[in-house]
Amino acid sequence: MENRDFFYRRLHSLLGVVPIGIFLIQHLVVNHFAVYGPDSFNKAAQFMHDLPFRILLEIFIIFIPILFHAILGVYIVFVAKNNVRRYGFFRNWMFYLQRITGIITLIFIIWHVWETRVQIGMGTEELDYSLMENILASPVMFWFYVIGVVSTTFHFANGLWSFLVTWGITVTPRSQRIATYATLIVFLAVTYIGIRALFAFV
Amino acid sequence: MAEETITLIITRQDDPDSATYDETFKVKYRKNMNIISALMEIQKNPQNADGKRVAPVSWESNCLEEVCGACSMIINDVPRQACSTLVDKLEQPIRIAPMSTFPVVRDLVVDRSRMFESLKKVKAWIPIDGTYDLGPGPRMPEKKRQWAYELSKCMTCGVCLEACPNVNSKSDFIGPAPLSQVRLFNAHPTGEMHKGERLDALMEDGGITGCGNSQNCVQVCPKGIPLTTSIAALNRSTNLQSFKNFFGSDNAY
Numbered sequence: 155m156e157n158r159d160f161f162y163r164r165l166h167s168l169l170g171v172v173p174i175g176i177f178l179i180q181h182l183v184v185n186h187f188a189v190y191g192p193d194s195f196n197k198a199a200q201f202m203h204d205l206p207f208r209i210l211l212e213i214f215i216i217f218i219p220i221l222f223h224a225i226l227g228v229y230i231v232f233v234a235k236n237n238v239r240r241y242g243f244f245r246n247w248m249f250y251l252q253r254i255t256g257i258i259t260l261i262f263i264i265w266h267v268w269e270t271r272v273q274i275g276m277g278t279e280e281l282d283y284s285l286m287e288n289i290l291a292s293p294v295m296f297w298f299y300v301i302g303v304v305s306t307t308f309h310f311a312n313g314l315w316s317f318l319v320t321w322g323i324t325v326t327p328r329s330q331r332i333a334t335y336a337t338l339i340v341f342l343a344v345t346y347i348g349i350r351a352l353f354a355f356v
Numbered sequence: 357m358a359e360e361t362i363t364l365i366i367t368r369q370d371d372p373d374s375a376t377y378d379e380t381f382k383v384k385y386r387k388n389m390n391i392i393s394a395l396m397e398i399q400k401n402p403q404n405a406d407g408k409r410v411a412p413v414s415w416e417s418n419c420l421e422e423v424c425g426a427c428s429m430i431i432n433d434v435p436r437q438a439c440s441t442l443v444d445k446l447e448q449p450i451r452i453a454p455m456s457t458f459p460v461v462r463d464l465v466v467d468r469s470r471m472f473e474s475l476k477k478v479k480a481w482i483p484i485d486g487t488y489d490l491g492p493g494p495r496m497p498e499k500k501r502q503w504a505y506e507l508s509k510c511m512t513c514g515v516c517l518e519a520c521p522n523v524n525s526k527s528d529f530i531g532p533a534p535l536s537q538v539r540l541f542n543a544h545p546t547g548e549m550h551k552g553e554r555l556d557a558l559m560e561d562g563g564i565t566g567c568g569n570s571q572n573c574v575q576v577c578p579k580g581i582p583l584t585t586s587i588a589a590l591n592r593s594t595n596l597q598s599f600k601n602f603f604g605s606d607n608a609y
Contacts, residue, residue, distance in 0.1 A: 157598070160563065160564075161598075163565035164565070164595070164598075232526065233524075234521045234522055234524075235524040235526065236521050240433055241572045243570075243572060243575050249568055249569060250521075250570075252568075316569045319584075319588050319591060321595060322588060322590075325589050326585060327584070327585060330584070
């Protein structure tokens with residue numbers, strides 16, 4: 155195909171928001187049911203589990219998009235030569251943090267998928283409140299999850315900002331500045347939902 | 357009255373492949389000196405701080421009024437033009453190094469030809485030659501002329517490429533300067549007749565997708581060119597162009 159690089163990079167930007175960003179919000183909101191007690195969480199988790207065509211939804215909305223985003227993302231991290239020491243501008247720091255959180259998030263997701271979805275798929279674990287309760291009982295794992303969630307929500311919110319630039323929506327410096335504040339609010343809101351759910355398990 | 361001197365620590369390199377080394381020079385201070393005049397003093401009397409005679413420091417400069425872009429170098433950690441950098445405004449000792457994004461020819465002389473290759477790649481010109489007189493071109497709205505004029509101030513100095521984290525030996529990104537030139541020539545009423553060709557060039561490898569929005573370019577540009585606005589505007593037009601190319605359009609020229 156012509157202009158393969160252009161197409162892949164645009165796809166990378168799009169997938170980060172649709173469907174991965176939407177899935178992230180949905181996932182954290184469903185987790186948040188844990189705040190209302192184990193039964194509430196189990197009911198919500200069961201509802202997601204019983205969605206029709208679940209395996210297809212997982213493959214096409216979650217696994218393939220994240221895999222594509224991650225592989226191209228690692229390449230994007232590799233080609234950058236970060237220079238925040240010489241050019242300590244705000245956006246350059248965001249550029250740097252976007253790459254750092256991308257790698258942290260990738261490690262977190264691999265670990266998280268392994269100990270939840272893969273274990274459930276192999277039948278060694280059951281999908282319920284106690285699975286997460288047991289994982290988060292260890293302080294090390296709890297803080298690993300806190301870092302993982304904050305890293306993911308930052309990567310999503312800041313990625314939303316560059317999504318708006320990449321798709322030519324925010325062109326003027328003023329619109330880009332306002333988008334910075336708007337995505338900061340998104341970051342705080344989504345992080346609150348995610349972290350509050352984690353604390354509900356301990 | 358004691359004679360005032362200024363100290364310059366210059367990163368030198370004897371030829372394109374040899375190792376770099378720092379050399380210190382002391383130069384007699386004069387009022388209103390800029391970096392070029394300090395380098396000229398070294399050229400007059402090429403003697404380093406130890407009193408040893410050395411080969412004079414090589415550098416490039418032309419206009420001496422910050423419009424040609426030839427004398428870009430890193431002065432006290434900031435990439436800028438040596439002609440418009442005043443000694444009085446700098447902390448001592450003054451550290452001078454060649455820009456690191458470009459191959460060094462000798463001392464402070466770098467080879468910026470990759471920028472000119474990029475301008476050729478994106479067709480940063482307006483084709484007007486024909487077999488007959490094409491007559492006057494269409495008029496341009498005054499408001500558009502005003503912002504396009506700002507883009508025309510680009511002097512291909514290379515400072516934006518130097519500051520960009522995505523312009524390096526691992527990436528083929530052409531950098532902010534040639535991108536902004538596409539917006540300039542696409543804004544021109546006659547140049548606009550070939551806008552698709554320039555946008556297509558930006559969609560090739562090393563084109564606009566190389567931008568990672570660190571926005572260092574707009575911070576360091578000595579001419580204050582709104583480079584990131586240009587890049588965002590071009591993101592919009594390349595996206596539209598790619599849809600036109602794929603789905604088809606009578607306006608995909």
